[in-house]
Amino acid sequence: MITTSAREKTGWLGWLQSQRNRMIVLMVLAAVAMVIPLVANNYMLEVLTNAWFYTVLCLGLNIVVGYAGLLDLGYAAFFAVGAYTTGILTSQFGVNFWLTIPVAVACSMLAGLIIGGPTLRLRSDYLAIVTLGFGEIVRIIARNLEITGGASGLIGIDRPSFFGIELSRGIHFYYVFLLLAILACFVSYRLQHSRLGRAWQYVREDEDAAEAMGIGRVAVKLYAYVIGAMFGGVAGCFFAVKMTAISPETFTFTQSVLILLGVVLGGMGKIPGVVIGAFALVLFPEVFRGLGSMRMLIFGIVMLIIMLYRPEGIWPQSKS
Amino acid sequence: MLLLEVEHLELSFAGLQVLRELSFDVEKGTIASLIGPNGAGKTSVFNCLTGFYRPDSGRITFNGRSILRRKPHRITRAGMARTFQNLRLFKSMTVLENVMSGMHCRTSAGPIGAVFKTGSQRREEELINLVSEECLAFVGLLESKDRRASNLPYGDQRRVEWARALATKPKLLLLDEPAAGLNHDEKQELIALILRIRDELGITILLIEHDMGLVMKVSEKITVIDYGAKIAEGTAEEVQNNPRVIEAYLGSEDEELL
Amino acid sequence: MSNLDIILQQLANGLILGSFYALVALGYTMVYGIIKLLNFAHGDLYMVGGFVGFLILSAISGLLGESWGAILCSMVFSMLAVGLLGVIIQRIAYVPMLQAPRLSILITALAVSMILSNGVMAVTDGEYLAFSTDLSYDGLDLGNVFISYTQLALVIAACLLMVILYLFVHKTLYGKAMRAIAIDQDACRLMGINVNRIIALTFFIGSSLAGAAGVMAGVYYGSLHFSMGFVIGLKAFTAAVIGGIGSIPGAMLGGQVLGLLEAFGTQIPFVGSEWKDVFSFGLLILLLIFKPTGLLGKTEIERM
Numbered sequence A: 001m002i003t004t005s006a007r008e009k010t011g012w013l014g015w016l017q018s019q020r021n022r023m024i025v026l027m028v029l030a031a032v033a034m035v036i037p038l039v040a041n042n043y044m045l046e047v048l049t050n051a052w053f054y055t056v057l058c059l060g061l062n063i064v065v066g067y068a069g070l071l072d073l074g075y076a077a078f079f080a081v082g083a084y085t086t087g088i089l090t091s092q093f094g095v096n097f098w099l100t101i102p103v104a105v106a107c108s109m110l111a112g113l114i115i116g117g118p119t120l121r122l123r124s125d126y127l128a129i130v131t132l133g134f135g136e137i138v139r140i141i142a143r144n145l146e147i148t149g150g151a152s153g154l155i156g157i158d159r160p161s162f163f164g165i166e167l168s169r170g171i172h173f174y175y176v177f178l179l180l181a182i183l184a185c186f187v188s189y190r191l192q193h194s195r196l197g198r199a200w201q202y203v204r205e206d207e208d209a210a211e212a213m214g215i216g217r218v219a220v221k222l223y224a225y226v227i228g229a230m231f232g233g234v235a236g237c238f239f240a241v242k243m244t245a246i247s248p249e250t251f252t253f254t255q256s257v258l259i260l261l262g263v264v265l266g267g268m269g270k271i272p273g274v275v276i277g278a279f280a281l282v283l284f285p286e287v288f289r290g291l292g293s294m295r296m297l298i299f300g301i302v303m304l305i306i307m308l309y310r311p312e313g314i315w316p317q318s319k320s
Numbered sequence B: 001m002l003l004l005e006v007e008h009l010e011l012s013f014a015g016l017q018v019l020r021e022l023s024f025d026v027e028k029g030t031i032a033s034l035i036g037p038n039g040a041g042k043t044s045v046f047n048c049l050t051g052f053y054r055p056d057s058g059r060i061t062f063n064g065r066s067i068l069r070r071k072p073h074r075i076t077r078a079g080m081a082r083t084f085q086n087l088r089l090f091k092s093m094t095v096l097e098n099v100m101s102g103m104h105c106r107t108s109a110g111p112i113g114a115v116f117k118t119g120s121q122r123r124e125e126e127l128i129n130l131v132s133e134e135c136l137a138f139v140g141l142l143e144s145k146d147r148r149a150s151n152l153p154y155g156d157q158r159r160v161e162w163a164r165a166l167a168t169k170p171k172l173l174l175l176d177e178p179a180a181g182l183n184h185d186e187k188q189e190l191i192a193l194i195l196r197i198r199d200e201l202g203i204t205i206l207l208i209e210h211d212m213g214l215v216m217k218v219s220e221k222i223t224v225i226d227y228g229a230k231i232a233e234g235t236a237e238e239v240q241n242n243p244r245v246i247e248a249y250l251g252s253e254d255e256e257l258l
Numbered sequence C: 001m002s003n004l005d006i007i008l009q010q011l012a013n014g015l016i017l018g019s020f021y022a023l024v025a026l027g028y029t030m031v032y033g034i035i036k037l038l039n040f041a042h043g044d045l046y047m048v049g050g051f052v053g054f055l056i057l058s059a060i061s062g063l064l065g066e067s068w069g070a071i072l073c074s075m076v077f078s079m080l081a082v083g084l085l086g087v088i089i090q091r092i093a094y095v096p097m098l099q100a101p102r103l104s105i106l107i108t109a110l111a112v113s114m115i116l117s118n119g120v121m122a123v124t125d126g127e128y129l130a131f132s133t134d135l136s137y138d139g140l141d142l143g144n145v146f147i148s149y150t151q152l153a154l155v156i157a158a159c160l161l162m163v164i165l166y167l168f169v170h171k172t173l174y175g176k177a178m179r180a181i182a183i184d185q186d187a188c189r190l191m192g193i194n195v196n197r198i199i200a201l202t203f204f205i206g207s208s209l210a211g212a213a214g215v216m217a218g219v220y221y222g223s224l225h226f227s228m229g230f231v232i233g234l235k236a237f238t239a240a241v242i243g244g245i246g247s248i249p250g251a252m253l254g255g256q257v258l259g260l261l262e263a264f265g266t267q268i269p270f271v272g273s274e275w276k277d278v279f280s281f282g283l284l285i286l287l288l289i290f291k292p293t294g295l296l297g298k299t300e301i302e303r304m
Helices: A002-007 A011-016 A019-039 A042-067 A076-093 A097-119 A124-144 A170-192 A195-205 A207-212 A217-243 A253-266 A271-287 A289-309 B042-049 B072-078 B095-106 B111-116 B119-139 B154-166 B184-201 B212-218 B236-240 B243-257 C003-035 C042-064 C068-097 C102-124 C149-171 C173-183 C185-190 C195-221 C228-243 C248-265 C273-290
Strands: B002-013 B016-027 B031-035 B057-062 B080-082 B172-176 B204-208 B221-226 B229-234 C139-142 C145-148
Touching (some): A011 A019, A042 A195, A042 A217, A042 A253, A076 A124, A076 A253, A097 A124, A097 A217, A097 C273, A124 C228, A124 C273, A170 A271, A195 A217, A195 B119, A253 A271, A253 A289, A271 A289, A289 C102, B002 B204, B016 B204, B031 B042, B042 B057, B042 B080, B072 B095, B080 B154, B095 B119, B111 B119, B119 B184, B184 B204, B184 B212, B212 B236, B221 B243, B229 B236, B229 B243, C003 C042, C003 C145, C003 C149, C042 C102, C042 C195, C068 C102, C102 C228, C139 C149, C149 C173, C173 C185, C173 C195, C195 C228, C228 C248, C228 C273
Antiparallel strands (some): B002 B016, B002 B057, B221 B229, C139 C145
């Protein structure tokens, strides 16, 4: 009797509780996402591509913030490491784009290890500051090194080809980022419902009790950190070839905060929530174009209101 | 054979001596107790044993190996599990998920196994489920496995903590005031459960307790500490008649002895 | 310039910079000491302080001119205004979050910081504002070392504020209550201390010090920008950590240490000033990893 009452929900949410119904919704959504480019104009396509791109970034940060409960204020740094690795290797050494992906992934994971390894045993607020400082350090380094093109950044990054088709049109990148987003959702889902995913939740809820149960909190957090970094790195690779140019100003603190906002807005730790958060992040400024420079101010107010009145985010809690 | 051997343990916080020259041991397959008035340092002993505090000096040998200054999760992996004085459940998770945490240190699937759902990962998940349900069945909470842990009555939450500790497959189980807040009937069940854990599962038990009745009933050996030092040791009878023990308790908590 | 002159000049520069850092660091440390909250918005309060000072100075310059009297007046009002803003922020954003998980409080503080900096950006259109004063460029000319009277006055003002703060915390009943709350909030409540009011007072004092530093920075650098709170916020936090977060003398010491390190850091050959921030942030990270208790901080009970 208790088990049913805990699960029982009214309306469409109750309907969503069933695995089969959830699959139906997902299939419909995927189908819609697949056919949209056939009817959308270039502008819409560009915006939606951007939304899928932010979906990948937000899902990556969600592993760190949502699953492991660590505040990372320098997430853009991992995205930067991925983008610059691909940018440098393709534009200055002529390496094939597809070969740069594993290198970029390795580099961003390494960056995650370097910064996470020594700092993950720190208190959570210290960690937030350390990641912030790390994000700034990466950006300043990119600004001042020759190999990264200095303040003006890298230009002329080659477009990759895929079985003879050069990925250059908007529609190509729409599908590339859609695919990445679906992959990110899938990986997140599998991780969340695994031994490691549970370990993240244990550590998030009570570090000491988790430790007493034989869960090494530093190792578990490091996994979250490095996997999150990997998501950022992969997104960075494709970002670099889509834009064909990257500059340090893409990877500011504001960028990190935006990605965090997407996660918080949709609901930390909940995949559909984070996807909605990423879309809201991208669509909102497009819909309200008149806001211009007020955008970040409004985002700040939204974030405050969410934290004060609905800390679980837009997407509702699945367990009562 | 000695399962746990503590020698000359010293612990101090900011100049305050908490444990002094404390030595005691636990024989394999027995139920031992650590008692003493409030603030005597009992929980500090547990925290030293499980790696949450760093003792200043001394030796702790568990199962033939030194575990001094090891990280808590390594000590748990070595076979020592604990419960907490104030409940420390993962409140928003289900009872089953809580117990599954204990199996973490006995399994190994990582992110790659999780993403690709490899055969070994799936077998491991099944094993985690199986063992966790067994542990819940052992403490009699299997039918509550899908409830949210914080929605259970207090006594049941305690038993979830026990099941969780059992799921780590310990050799030694440390129970921190297991009878606190329980009524008379619950205490009788508790005594039965403690005996079953030892007799059916073969797990050695060390418990901290205030309830003298319970301690006298279940433990084969009692160590009494006061102000962080051992003042008496022996069977229930020996300890009961020890003048130093009576003095220590009369000074602070005479009503508990009566 | 001889080496000695360079050393003396950088010493002077470092102490001036350090005074700003110390003033802002004090607010971080006081708030952290009392409720263990890392107030991300603190650097932005400094920035708001600069702008409020600018507004008041422009408003009263007709009456008082733009010299020391007017600057002092605008500084006092800016301190009051920013102090009040700090209390309002505490009431609206932090009080409801005190029981929430740490992650939520940090994100809330981040949101407040975004609102302040982007709010000022929207008002000022993201432009630099010239903070003009009538102060003379005279100063003490000690051979090759030059310290302007403005710099001297700013350092003295900063020191004065810190002395007042120290006396307040250590010699008054309110100060004693603050120190007591930092140790055990619940016990204070039982002893009849109005904990909420003391916390609000702490926010007021910490914020007003940041406000004062903002006005001083305006006078010193001669311009204001909405983004100026971000970097100083990070640096002041670094200073607070160097000194030992939670310790008031530590924040003062840490500010000076960081100021001096930066001043001398720019003298290292082949390391241009563009690397200055990397230097500070790197120092912060190393410090947090290896000596999180800082120079004067208390060691917490050691746990693994």
